[in-house]
Amino acid sequence: MKDIRFNPEDESTYECFNCGTLVRTTAPAQCPDCGTDMRNRRTPIE
Structure with missing residues (x-):
């Protein structure tokens, strides 16, 4: 697996544990x- 540099300013896709809603944000x-x-x-x- 390739290491990915973490940058808190980059947007990522987040998923809700409960309802499955997807949000693209920091x-x-x-x-x-x-x-x-x-x-x-x-x-x-x-």
């Missing part, structure tokens, strides 16, 4: 639709 705190936590889709879930 770092959302909570889902704009339901208020649940979101995850960066570039980070694998293991």
Whole structure:
């Protein structure tokens, strides 16, 4: 796997754990639709 340089100013796609809403932004705190936590889709879930 290739290392990716992290830059907090770059936009990424985030997905809501609860409703699946996708948001492209720098770092959302909570889902704009339901208020649940979101995850960066570039980070694998293991």
